[in-house]
Amino acid sequence: MALAYHKEIDPFTSFAIWKIEESADELFAQLQLKEHEKTYLDSLANGKRNMHWLSTRVLLRRMMDTDQYIDCRVDSSGKPYLSNFPHYISLSHSYDYAAVMVSKNKAVGIDIELIKDKIERIANKFLSAKELEFIQEQERIEQLYVCWCAKEAIYKLHGKKNVSFVENIDLKPFHYSGNGSFSANLDVGSIHKEFKVHYEKFDEYMIGFVSDDNNEE
Template identity: 60%
Template sequence: MAIAYRHQVDPDTEFALWKIEEEADDLYSQLQLNNKEKAYIEKLSKGKRNLHWLGTRVLLRKMLHTDEYIDSQVDIHGKPYLVNMPYHISLSHSFDYAAVMVSKSGPVGIDIEQVKEKVERIAHKFMRPEEMAFIDPANKIQQLYVCWCAKEAVYKCYGQKEVSFADNILLQPFPPQNQGTVSARLLKGEIDIPYQVQYMQYEDYMVGYVKGQQ
């Protein structure tokens, strides 16, 4: 499967979606992996976890236009980074899709989620009362997924642990629509960082993505 969707955010930044229709062996054959990565793949259970890991790495390779080995590590906070290439990266996956965002000029965050009714049951875990107040009852599920993806994208862009979606990431009201922008702030102690998170619905998935300041 080729790239399903690709979007240029700015001259230095883009993201893409990959629909995972291949078998694990097909994806594996498109990668160059070191011994540590091969051992990690061996430990993953067969199924979606395996396909998601492989799918995001194949997509990253396609976006960077290289057949060379890509040394992708994670830091102490779990944020992925490239050792020998001048790109910030963010990875996400949900069911049949992998998503990758890359930028040469600033940290990025992306999240993709399949839209399901279950989000309503956990809304209290990531939404503040004032955020719930602007949710349109007629578009509740869709709008809640925008909020979740926006907060997840901000969390990934910021790239440090111990951030509460409800307590530390605040969203401003936005109209329910298939794509748009959400104003967000990350507030924690003396930290106050504004973000403009973009979102779009793709088939039955919601995608939130953001680029931070260098």
């Protein structure tokens, strides 16, 4: 497993991208898994799902830099959390890469996606008509992936299932330039938050990440 990219957001928050090059057995050997984790792993079909689960946990262990057992669980909405460390985490994966974001003091969200033309067909499923108006024709596919990664990162940070990408997450107009940031709002129920979303193109992938800077501890 090779570290492809590491970025420190602030003294308490960072993310890393790893290229998955090992076999499942090699990844498994780097983890301290308990019976409930082994049972879940056995339930996954061999292939990408298995490799992605293992690789995000291996990368998490590298980023936490600890010899202790890391109890990484998911809550009732599917959001990963650490039961024996105070850190906030977010996990993502796409094809040959795994991504993990960790913070000591605030909720975070990250998404990585392989850029493919097929996103054009589903753009109106995750963007409102107002958002579609600011998409640049020349960089249309890349900018659509920025929008998807941004909304997915906010969704992961929020960690609840009652979120519509079209109705509840509003992206403000931005000019795509390979990497940058822009504002976005989350409005769902009694929650009204504004975020600064960051994005970077990495090889043939797009990365979107966000942190809850208004809720630092």
